[in-house]
Amino acid sequence: MPGVEGVHALVRRAHEERVLTLLRERGSLSRAQIAARVGLSRTTLSEITSELLARGAIVVVTTDAQVRAGSGRPAELLALDPHSGQFMGVDLGHTRVRVAVADASHEIIAQDQGSYAAETPWDERLAAAFALIDRIGRDSGVTYQALQGIGVGVAGPQPAGSPHYEQAAAAFRQRFAAPVLVDNNTRFAALAEAIADGEEARDVLYVRLSDGIGGGLVVSGRLVAGRYGVAGEFGHIPADPAGDVCRCGKRGCLETVASVPAVLRACRLAGLDDLAAAVAAGEPTATATVERAATAVGKVLANAALILNPERIVIGGRLVSAAPGIVARAGAIVEAELVPVGGDRPDIRAARLGDDDGARGAIAALFRQSPLLAGYPEAAGSMA
Numbered sequence: 183m184p185g186v187e188g189v190h191a192l193v194r195r196a197h198e199e200r201v202l203t204l205l206r207e208r209g210s211l212s213r214a215q216i217a218a219r220v221g222l223s224r225t226t227l228s229e230i231t232s233e234l235l236a237r238g239a240i241v242v243v244t245t246d247a248q249v250r251a252g253s254g255r256p257a258e259l260l261a262l263d264p265h266s267g268q269f270m271g272v273d274l275g276h277t278r279v280r281v282a283v284a285d286a287s288h289e290i291i292a293q294d295q296g297s298y299a300a301e302t303p304w305d306e307r308l309a310a311a312f313a314l315i316d317r318i319g320r321d322s323g324v325t326y327q328a329l330q331g332i333g334v335g336v337a338g339p340q341p342a343g344s345p346h347y348e349q350a351a352a353a354f355r356q357r358f359a360a361p362v363l364v365d366n367n368t369r370f371a372a373l374a375e376a377i378a379d380g381e382e383a384r385d386v387l388y389v390r391l392s393d394g395i396g397g398g399l400v401v402s403g404r405l406v407a408g409r410y411g412v413a414g415e416f417g418h419i420p421a422d423p424a425g426d427v428c429r430c431g432k433r434g435c436l437e438t439v440a441s442v443p444a445v446l447r448a449c450r451l452a453g454l455d456d457l458a459a460a461v462a463a464g465e466p467t468a469t470a471t472v473e474r475a476a477t478a479v480g481k482v483l484a485n486a487a488l489i490l491n492p493e494r495i496v497i498g499g500r501l502v503s504a505a506p507g508i509v510a511r512a513g514a515i516v517e518a519e520l521v522p523v524g525g526d527r528p529d530i531r532a533a534r535l536g537d538d539d540g541a542r543g544a545i546a547a548l549f550r551q552s553p554l555l556a557g558y559p560e561a562a563g564s565m566a
């Protein structure tokens with residue numbers, strides 16, 4: 183049995199571990215934020231952080247002056263020593279690859295993108311990703327020596343155990359000798375939107391309206407892949423029983439009403455710039471088509487919200503960039519559908535992040551594997 187001194191040391195070690203875990207998940211926080219989240223008194227926490235600062239395990243990265251509205255001295259923000267680790271997020275999309283590298287304090291220290299044709303074979307996509315990673319290294323001076331993990335987002339629904347997942351995981355593991363987490367890139371984007379701007383929401387529905395329609399769910403702070411890895415496929419929920427035949431073979435899926443190709447086809451327009459101009463000018467066909475799409479999206483999201491009771495609903499994708507009114511219209515439908523169940527309404531918002539959302543979400547998934555995402559990845563991901 184340990185003596186009194188030994189017990190104190192064990193307790194202190196446990197406190198330190200909780201503080202370090204919290205900072206690994208959240209990036210930088212003030213002492214007050216840390217104290218509130220780990221449930222320690224300010225005095226005890228001050229002792230712990232002083233010790234960790236003295237050992238160099240954590241550092242003062244900046245102050246909260248830029249977000250502080252009131253008076254008073256800005257609080258110092260503490261973070262893990264940024265040099266103690268690097269985390270890489272890779273987003274292999276249909277026509278481009280994006281890579282972002284974060285340090286242990288969650289700062290993005292390097293990022294860039296490269297493009298390839300839509301029909302590019304899988305091994306050439308991976309080669310393009312590695313070429314981009316090499317270029318980022320040369321341009322930024324980042325050597326990847328401290329890589330602690332790599333998150334790789336892959337486009338499109340990929341059932342668990344998909345050869346693309348296995349191939350990507352094997353290629354990155356071989357190249358960097360670091361653990362690799364592979365998952366759907368839209369799902370990673372959902373996680374990034376759940377924590378965007380430092381405003382974390384634990385229950386989030388995310389839908390992306392682009393060439394296809396995908397989505398992701400965060401439930402109780404966990405990214406949900408589903409048993410077979412294809413959770414969040416909003417695009418193939420029926421929206422119009424008398425609608426067009428979908429590429430999946432069913433009729434009237436949401437994707438046949440509210441994807442970019444479906445909307446452009448209905449408006450007889452060539453591109454999203456044309457759509458944006460037509461919507462801004464109040465052109466009747468474009469207005470009616472976008473309204474129909476927004477209504478369909480709202481109904482599907484309302485059904486999902488009735489089941490999951492989310493705190494936040496995020497609508498993103500290229501269609502929303504061209505016709506931002508979709509968010510308010512879909513949001514109004516959700517609000518109306520939720521009236522009978524009462525309670526607080528979810529915050530319905532446009533996506534906050536840009537095209538780097540998948541790469542950022544992949545990094546966030548690495549930071550949050552434990553304990554917030556305890557057990558993640560489930561069936562779909564592979565981390566080895």
Ligand SMILES: [Zn+2]
Nearest residue numbers: 418428430435
């Ligand atoms: Zn479909």
